[in-house]
Amino acid sequence: GAGVSQTPSNKVTEKGKYVELRCDPISGHTALYWYRQSLGQGPEFLIYFQGTGAADDSGLPNDRFFAVRPEGSVSTLKIQRTERGDSAVYLCASSFSLYNEQFFGPGTRLTVL
């Protein structure tokens, strides 16, 4: 595809449930980033990957959040025991390398009831 894609576009879940959010980066992009955007705020960094490994996961808020990128392409952000405060738009971005500009996907809007 031409751009970064994210699925689902919307996810509604109940407090305490587990969710997975998927990101397909631009083909050939080795770096992949996850951000979270709350209403009225700019995106906040969560984690980024160079290839298959997490290069920096310092933005993950706690151990309920985890992300993988097993084959160096698609990435999944996993949230356990969701809380209402996790409600936000989760953005994925990719770049050709760590030193190029990041291209963003449309985001997944997560609502925790």
Next chain:
Amino acid sequence: AQSVSQHNHHVILSEAASLELGCNYSYGGTVNLFWYVQYPGQHLQLLLKYFSGDPLVKGIKGFEAEFIKSKFSFNLRKPSVQWSDTAEYFCAVTVADTGRRALTFGSGTRLQVQP
């Protein structure tokens, strides 16, 4: 840790007015600077970027930004706005000399252009 401040939260302009959106960052070392735009219902798109060289950077759609290192600023400008420029604008920074590539964003400025 670095931070980014966008002091204008909501700006309302008439078409053909000039635009300047403020952006200040806190880090004292070498930075890479970006402006992203989010049009209604669309995803974040890169407007322009500064890595090095000429501090006056030209981007898409007639936007430009000037990096003033002494003021820790990277203000966005456009001489004459159009109704289609209505969007939210985000300034962002990465710290070049630590190797950390995560973007730190400001809280955004919502621009409303009235016809």
